[in-house]
Amino acid sequence: MDVWIWCVLTGVAAVLVVGVWLRRRARRVYVIDHVRVEMHPARVVEDRVIEHVWRAAISMTNTSRRPRMPPTLGERVTVNCGGRSYLASAFLDAEPVEINPGDVALVWVDAVLPADSRPRSCALVHLRIQRPPRSLRFLWSGTRRRDLADPDRPMRLPAGETDWGAEREVQQ
Secondary structure (H helix, E strand, O other): HHHHHHHHHHHHHHHHHHHHHHHHHHEEEEOOOEEEEEEEEEEEEEHHHHHEEEEEEEEEEHHHHHHHHOEEEEEEEEEEEEOOEEEEEEEEEOOOEEOOOOOOOEEEEEEEEEOOOOOEEEEEEEEEOOOOOOOEEEEEEEEOHHOOOOOOOOOOOOOOOOOOOOOOOOOO
C-alpha cells in the first residue's frame, strides 16, 4: 500500500510539472480575443562586420466574423540567443484601429545580434486593459546560414534540397 501512495504522488507531481512547462513554453501561435498572433521565421536583413540585423514578422489575423481590435503589444522585445538576452524593437507596419475579418496587421521585430549567434526565442509583452501585462514567448526560428552554423555540428539540408557549389575546407 505504501508503494502505491508514492506512485500516485509521483504521478501527480509529474503531471503538474508537465502542465506548468506546457503553459510557459515558447510557441509560434497565440490566439488572443479571436485574433491569431503568429511569429514568422527570422531573416538576416543587414550583414554588418561584427553583427547581424535579424528581422521577423508577427502577423495578427482576425479569425472572427466581426471587426476586432488587435492586441496591444509592447515596443520592447527581449531576444534570447546563446544563453544571453538582447533587447530588440517592435513596430507596427500601419496603425490599425480595428482589423476586419480575414485582414492581417503586421508587427516587425528587429534585433541586432553578434555575428556568430542566432536568435532562439523572443518575449513580447501583451498589454491588457484592467489586467496585468502578459508575456508572450515566441519560438524564433530563422534561416540556417552556413556561416552562422555551429562548426562542431554538421548542417543538414531539408529533404529534396541539394547543396550546389558548396566549398569544403580541406584539413591538412
